[in-house]
Every structure is written in C-alpha cells, then in structure tokens.
Amino acid sequence: MNEFDILDAIGGVDEALLSRAEHRPVKKLPLRRFAIAVAAVMTLAVSVMAAPLLRELLFPTEPVQITEGGRHIYGDLYRDIDNDEYRIDLQVNSTAPLPAQIEEVRLPLYMIQNNWLVAYGEIDAVYSEGPVHFKWWDRSSSKWVTFEQKCIPEGRTSFSLETYHGAELSRETVTIDNMELIYYTIPSYHNHETWEFYPRETAVYWSDGEYAYHLQSSFDIALEELARIVQSVATVEDVTPYLKDDPNNNGLFIEGPPLDVHRMPTAIPAGFELKVCADNDWHVQWIWENDLGHTIWFSEAHSHLYTDLFTVEQYSNHPGYSQEELQIDGQTVYSIQFSGRRWLLWEDGNYCDHPDVPIPYGHTYDLWWEGDDTVTTGDLLKIMESVVEVEDISPYLTQ
Amino acid sequence: MTDEEIIGLFFARNERAITESQRRYGGYCRSLAARMLRSPQDVEEVLSDTWLKAWQSIPPNRPQDLKLYFARISRNLSCNRLREGTAAKRFCGMDAVLDELAECLPGGVSPESEVSAAQLQEAINRFLRSLPRAECDLFLRRYFHAESLETIARAYGLRKNTVSVKLHRTRERLRAYLKKEGYL
Numbered sequence: 001m002n003e004f005d006i007l008d009a010i011g012g013v014d015e016a017l018l019s020r021a022e023h024r025p026v027k028k029l030p031l032r033r034f035a036i037a038v039a040a041v042m043t044l045a046v047s048v049m050a051a052p053l054l055r056e057l058l059f060p061t062e063p064v065q066i067t068e069g070g071r072h073i074y075g076d077l078y079r080d081i082d083n084d085e086y087r088i089d090l091q092v093n094s095t096a097p098l099p100a101q102i103e104e105v106r107l108p109l110y111m112i113q114n115n116w117l118v119a120y121g122e123i124d125a126v127y128s129e130g131p132v133h134f135k136w137w138d139r140s141s142s143k144w145v146t147f148e149q150k151c152i153p154e155g156r157t158s159f160s161l162e163t164y165h166g167a168e169l170s171r172e173t174v175t176i177d178n179m180e181l182i183y184y185t186i187p188s189y190h191n192h193e194t195w196e197f198y199p200r201e202t203a204v205y206w207s208d209g210e211y212a213y214h215l216q217s218s219f220d221i222a223l224e225e226l227a228r229i230v231q232s233v234a235t236v237e238d239v240t241p242y243l244k245d246d247p248n249n250n251g252l253f254i255e256g257p258p259l260d261v262h263r264m265p266t267a268i269p270a271g272f273e274l275k276v277c278a279d280n281d282w283h284v285q286w287i288w289e290n291d292l293g294h295t296i297w298f299s300e301a302h303s304h305l306y307t308d309l310f311t312v313e314q315y316s317n318h319p320g321y322s323q324e325e326l327q328i329d330g331q332t333v334y335s336i337q338f339s340g341r342r343w344l345l346w347e348d349g350n351y352c353d354h355p356d357v358p359i360p361y362g363h364t365y366d367l368w369w370e371g372d373d374t375v376t377t378g379d380l381l382k383i384m385e386s387v388v389e390v391e392d393i394s395p396y397l398t399q
Numbered sequence: 400m401t402d403e404e405i406i407g408l409f410f411a412r413n414e415r416a417i418t419e420s421q422r423r424y425g426g427y428c429r430s431l432a433a434r435m436l437r438s439p440q441d442v443e444e445v446l447s448d449t450w451l452k453a454w455q456s457i458p459p460n461r462p463q464d465l466k467l468y469f470a471r472i473s474r475n476l477s478c479n480r481l482r483e484g485t486a487a488k489r490f491c492g493m494d495a496v497l498d499e500l501a502e503c504l505p506g507g508v509s510p511e512s513e514v515s516a517a518q519l520q521e522a523i524n525r526f527l528r529s530l531p532r533a534e535c536d537l538f539l540r541r542y543f544h545a546e547s548l549e550t551i552a553r554a555y556g557l558r559k560n561t562v563s564v565k566l567h568r569t570r571e572r573l574r575a576y577l578k579k580e581g582y583l
Contacts, residue, residue, distance in 0.1 A: 011471060017524075280531065398529075
C-alpha cells in the first residue's frame with residue numbers, strides 16, 4: 001500500500017460526507033438590515049451595469065504585463081467560481097537570482113512601530129511553515145489587515161484570494177518607489193437569502209524583486225498610508241517578538257479534556273443498527289443506520305456549544321434551512337432542519353475551566369438525522385429525551 | 400438547466416448533456432483538477448475524459464448529486480495521472496498532500512500489504528464517519544478536494560498552523576486506525 005492507494009480510497013468517500021464538506025462555514029456578522037438593503041441595491045446595480053466590461057478586463061487568458069520600467073510584476077488571474085476564489089499567479093522579473101525559500105523575514109515596520117491599525121489591535125502570526133503571514137486584528141471594530149511574504153521560485157508564485165459569491169473584483173495599478181503594485185478591490189456583498197453582509201475588502205500585491213508581498217485589509221487603505229507601509233518593509237533579524245498566539249483564536253476546534261461520563265440515547269427507532277461507536281477522548285460519536293440508508297448520529301463532547309453553532313452556520317445557505325430555539329425542561333435546545341436533515345444541539349450548561357482549554361467547556365450533545373423528511377423534530381426530541389448515562393461504553397465501541 | 404434536466408439528457412442520449420454539464424460544472428471540475436495537476440494540458444485532458452466517463456456511466460448510473468459525481472470522476476482521473484506518472488511535473492501543492500498521506504503509512508510505504516481498493520475505501524469511510532464533523536470536513540477539503548492549507552484556514556476562520564496541526568492529528572488517528580484494523 002502507498003499514499004496513492006489512500007488518495008484513491010478517499011476518492012470513494014461517502015457522498016453524504018462530501019456533500020457536508022462542500023459547504024463552507026459562513027462567517028456571520030451582526031445584521032445591519034438597513035445597510036444591507038442599501039448595499040444590496042447598490043451591488044446589484046453596479047454588477048448589472050459593469051459585469052461584462054469587468055469580465056473582459058479581469059479574466060485575461062494570457063499573462064498581462066501590468067507596467068514597464070523598474071521592477072516588473074506580471075499577473076494572471078484565474079477564477080474558480082464554485083469555490084468563490086481567485087488564484088493570482090504573479091511573475092517577477094529580476095536580474096538577481098531569486099531565493100528558493102524565505103531566507104530573510106521582512107515585515108512592514110511602519111505598521112508595527114505605529115501600532116498602525118488601532119489601539120488594542122492584536123497581532124497574530126503564522127510563521128512555522130510556508131510564507132510569512134501576519135495578521136493585525138482589532139476586535140472592537142472588526143477591522144483586520146493581513147501581510148504575507150512569499151518567495152518566488154522560478155520567478156513565479158501564486159496567491160489565493162477568496163471572494164464571496166457574486167463579488168466581482170476590480171483591479172488597478174499603483175506605482176510606489178518604482179515598484180508596481182496590483183491593487184484589487186472586492187466590493188461588499190450581500191447574500192439576499194441569509195441576510196449576511198460582507199464588507200468591502202482590498203488586496204495589494206507587489207514585489208521588491210526578491211520576494212512577493214500581499215497586503216489585504218477589511219477597509220480601504222489611503223495611498224499615502226500604503227506608500228508608508230510598502231516603503232517600511234524591511235528585514236527583521238529576530239521575528240520572535242512579533243510572534244504571538246491569539247488566545248481567543250478559532251471558535252471551531254476547542255477540544256476539552258477526555259469525557260468522564262458517557263451518555264447514549266436508548267430510544268433508537270426499530271430497524272436501526274449501531275454502525276459506529278468511536279471514542280475520541282473528548283468526543284464520542286455514535287451512528288446508527290437502517291436498511292434504507294437513513295442515519296442517526298449522536299455525539300457528546302467536552303466542548304462549548306458555540307463551537308457547534310459555528311459549525312451549524314455552514315448549512316445556513318441550504319434551501320429550506322430553518323433554525324429555532326426550543327425550551328425543553330428549562331434547557332435551550334437548538335433545532336435545525338433542511339432537506340432530509342434534522343438536527344438538535346444542546347448542552348448541560350455546567351461550564352468548567354481547564355488549563356489546556358482556552359474557554360470554559362461543558363458537556364455538549366448533538367443529534368442528527370439524515371435520510372428523508374418523514375422524521376419530525378418531535379421524533380428527534382423523543383430520542384433526545386431517552387439519553388441516559390452509560391457506565392461503560394466499551395462493549396459498544398466499534399473501533 | 401437543472402441537474403435533473405441534465406441527467407435527463409444523459410438518459411435520452413442527447414449530446415447536449417455534455418455541453419450543459421460543461422457549462423454548469425466545467426469550472427468546478429477544472430479548478431479541482433488544476434489543484435492536482437500542474438500542466439494545463441493535463442487538466443484539459445482530464446476534463447475531456449470526465450465528460451466521456453460521465454457519458455459512458457450515465458445511464459446506468461443516476462447520480463444523486465451531479466456536481467459531486469463529476470468531481471469524483473475528475474479527481475480520480477487526476478489521481479490516475481499522478482499515480483501513473485503521466486502527468487507533467489507534479490504540482491508542488493499536490494506533493495505536499497501526498498507527502499502528508501504517506502505519513503499514514505509505516506516508513507512511508509508498506510509494499511507487502513495486499514489490501515483491495517474496496518476494502519481500504521470502506522475502512523476510510525468508516526474512519527471518517529467516526530470523526531467529529533468539523534475534523535472530517537477539514538480532512539476531505541485537504542485530501543479529496545486538494546485545497547491548500549491557506550484556503551482551508553481562511554474558509555474556517557482558523558490559522559493555517561491550526562489547520563496543519565488538526566490534519567496532522569487526524570492522519571495520526573487514521574494511521575492508528577488502519578493499523579488496528581489490520582491494513583498496515
């Protein structure tokens with residue numbers, strides 16, 4: 001067996017699992033209905049009027065040389081419509097040999113020295129692999145800026161620029177210090193179905209002839225400020241002082257300590273057979289299946305309910321999606337449904353602290369039905385109410 | 400045109416099925432193949448073969464999810480090219496994906512293990528179904544869709560390093576699982 005066998009085997013994975021992974025989580029922002037309505041109308045109008053021209057300008061099939069003179073930067077832009085993503089392939093001409101890997105870390109010192117973003121801004125850096133990546137983030141205003149440094153093997157390098165469905169880029173070039181910058185603007189976008197609103201973003205790419213740089217922000221950067229940032233990019237001897245973990249990072253994967261108590265539902269409908277019972281320490285997964293291929297998934301975890309609700313959001317753009325909060329014996333139960341799926345989420349509400357877990361954790365539960373629409377939320381609530389403590393789950397473990 | 404209508408064209412042996420499939424899912428399949436193969440020529444050949452395979456297999460197959468059906472064909476054809484070495488110079492991103500998967504094997508490769516593809520596929524399905532939902536999604540985005548760590552990180556609001564660590568842990572679990580089940 002080799003890695004290709006595993007790659008092939010992953011190619012045959014269940015459609016249900018693939019379908020689930022296809023829907024990316026959506027980062028929700030507070031609803032601002034008035035702003036959203038205005039933005040929607042404006043975006044629609046601009047898109048309708050400008051789309052054909054922009055398409056012609058934005059999707060050249062051949063590399064386009066942006067400017068001449070000084071250091072050259074060429075840009076190919078490819079759009080992956082289904083993934084809402086653009087790939088930007090940059091080519092840089094340089095008379096000196098280009099380093100094959102990042103040998104010197106370069107940072108925009110102006111931003112660091114002037115605490116440029118805002119007071120209370122945070123710096124978050126990923127430096128352990130790949131390109132140098134820094135992020136400044138002000139939680140109070142939700143403003144952020146990212147800075148990336150990449151090497152340019154063989155004179156070419158590429159960046160991915162994620163956009164939102166329906167958003168069209170506009171591009172212009174700016175010259176600073178004989179360096180050509182490619183400047184993209186991603187307009188704000190409103191999803192009419194989910195009432196989600198994504199603010200406008202800007203992305204700037206340039207090269208100093210050795211490395212390529214990418215600056216992306218959640219707001220417009222004035223040209224004078226951009227010039228100061230670009231001019232301040234310099235080698236830092238020791239990057240350590242700038243590397244900080246974000247203690248509140250990632251709402252998705254918060255693993256608690258191993259579960260000390262296990263529970264399982266006892267009112268599984270007739271015809272269902274236990275297929276999976278897997279203990280992943282902080283998370284136990286149970287799956288039953290019937291002859292029709294309908295499945296019931298039950299999981300308990302040491303986690304925080306909001307991490308599960310974060311996961312739920314990836315389904316919010318499904319047709320027929322609805323979510324409601326139920327009160328069952330004084331306990332809040334989140335009920336989600338969309339075509340062929342029913343989902344209940346709840347927790348015991350007793351949070352504990354643990355030195356290895358960044359936020360308080362509790363016992364959370366998740367009951368998921370996948371099959372058809374014959375099962376109601378009421379049916380699922382009956383299964384939920386049948387959940388009891390199990391002293392020992394080892395007889396049930398399937399792996 | 401809806402998926403159902405396109406499938407109807409396939410069943411009616413109407414060649415417009417190919418045109419409509421290309422129009423609706425050509426970009427999606429192209430980007431998937433392009434993430435795995437470096438050469439645009441390989442990508443275009445995989446795409447052509449995708450429509451041919453679809454034409455040959457629908458009917459009798461009636462896909463539940465046409466997009467994933469095409470994705471699976473494109474991906475598997477791309478894998479074949481990588482495996483057979485017929486693809487032009489491998490894309491560096493895919494090198495990383497394969498290197499990561501090799502970590503699931505003792506010493507990288509286990510040539511003496513004779514496991515059928517179907518058995519391994521079923522084992523991986525069982526493994527993935529046992530994972531927490533989000534970890535399973537991450538795994539598939541990386542190893543089915545061959546998405547870069549940066550792309551996954553942005554999609555999930557995570558740091559790239561976090562994604563890397565999560566995937567590493569899942570691969571370790573997969574390795575332990577395959578060993579326990581007697582595949583390694």
